[in-house]
Amino acid sequence: MIGKAAACARHADRSLILYCRDCSLATCELCFILQHNGHSFADIEQVLDQLRAQLDGVLERMQNRTSALGHQLDTILSYRDRLASNIDVRTAVSN
Numbered sequence: 001m002i003g004k005a006a007a008c009a010r011h012a013d014r015s016l017i018l019y020c021r022d023c024s025l026a027t028c029e030l031c032f033i034l035q036h037n038g039h040s041f042a043d044i045e046q047v048l049d050q051l052r053a054q055l056d057g058v059l060e061r062m063q064n065r066t067s068a069l070g071h072q073l074d075t076i077l078s079y080r081d082r083l084a085s086n087i088d089v090r091t092a093v094s095n
């Protein structure tokens with residue numbers, strides 16, 4: 001996301017540099033003045049940074065969960081293998 005900010009759809013010479021918190025929308029400063037008067041805004045770079053940080057946190061949690069699940073799966077598989085070998089022994093004995 002580094003580089004030139006996207007241009008405003010209404011004002012080609014303006015960049016989308018503001019983020020309207022009320023509308024959850026990126027705007028240029030002209031659009032903000034005209035259409036979002038009195039709304040609360042944030043610097044779009046800050047918002048992007050926050051979103052990126054949130055996304056990183058989510059990805060990290062998902063990775064942790066996936067490795068935890070993988071560990072459980074290993075346990076279940078080895079348990080199943082043990083059960084399977086027990087059953088083999090029992091059928092061998094009963095026959």
Ligand SMILES: [Zn+2]
Binds near residue numbers: 008009014029030031
């Ligand atoms: Zn605009």
Ligand SMILES: [Zn+2]
Binds near residue numbers: 036039
């Ligand atoms: Zn707004």
